[in-house]
Amino acid sequence: MEHTAQDEAPDDIPNDLPGAEAETPAAVEEGAAAGEDSTPAEDSAVVEDDAEDAEDVSPEEEFRRELRLQPGHWYVVHSYAGYEKRVKANLENRIQSLNMEDYIFQVEVPMEDVVEIKNSQRKLVTRVRIPGYVLVRMDLTDESWGAVRHTPGVTGFVGHTHQPVPLTEDEVFSMLAPTLAPKETAKAAAGGSAPSTPIEVEFSVGESVTVTDGPFETLPATISEISPEQQKLKVLVSIFGRETPVELSFSQVAKI
Structure with a gap:
């Protein structure tokens, strides 16, 4: 019985034939070229989206985010009215001298810019926003409590004597957010172009x-x-x- 050439051809074609080798690199190069064309566009779109997201975040929201990430809690201490800045300096010096940097992180005196009008003259002044109070961010321990409580000028913590209650995020924001306003805005207020700045009259x-x-x-x-x-x-x-x-x-x- 005679066999034709077609009948003698094997059923399976080996993968390592020259023809297969010739086609594979071309396909890979084509796919790579397509990938190279699409990647920069996709990366650019991602960058633009990130930039838009960054622009959408307001300074207030950014400040709230920072508050959430900061270690410790904010507490309020009493001081004598008019001595807030001195108490702040005393606290900062005491933190260093007692090596309490790992427990007491920040001391702030909330300030605000106010336009005062006296004798028909507008004058921009910076004043203590909450007279008689100083804010302290700290991890509350017996040692950190004692370091703050026995600082010259401090008359006590707001709240329970030995277990003061920390401020909420909203309370901290309302007290410290005004200090974030740029000086340029305050100066513009003195010229009458920023009505949001508080104005005091006589x-x-x-x-x-x-x-x-x-x-x-x-x-x-x-x-x-x-x-x-x-x-x-x-x-x-x-x-x-x-x-x-x-x-x-x-x-x-x-x-x-």
């Missing part, structure tokens, strides 16, 4: 004043409204037995 609602300028000059008046940003007052002036509201500038009235 007048108060219900106070009696004397009108010093305008048609009602020399008449007594009572302050009913104060607009610090506009440096305006709304006062009640008694005219013919009736109280009439009049809007005046700070410079048009004087304290009695």
Whole structure:
């Protein structure tokens, strides 16, 4: 019986034939080229997404994140009003002299920038936000408690005498966040371009004043409204037995 060439061909083709070797590198190179084309685009997209995420994080949220990652808890100690900064310096010196750096991490006196208006002049001042109090971030132990409690100028912890209660995250944020405001913002406030900065005035609602300028000059008046940003007052002036509201500038009235 005769066999054809087709019948004599083996059923299985070895993987190491020259033809197979010729095709495999080409396929690999093509796949690699495709991978090289897509990788930079994907990396660029990831970088852009990360940049957008970073831009979306507000300074307030970033500060909260830092608070969560910091070791220890925040406690409040009493001090004599007007001696807060001195107590802070005393505490920091005592931490070093007693080698308490591993237990007491940070001491802060909450500050704020305030625009004061006196004699119609705006002046930016930095003052203690909570007079008589100092914040301390620490791990509470008998030793760290004693180091803080016996610091000159400290009159005690807020809360239980020997077991003070730490502040919550929201409490710490509300006390320390104002100190994060950039100085440029505060300076802009002095020029009147940042209305969010607190403004103190020398007048108060219900106070009696004397009108010093305008048609009602020399008449007594009572302050009913104060607009610090506009440096305006709304006062009640008694005219013919009736109280009439009049809007005046700070410079048009004087304290009695």
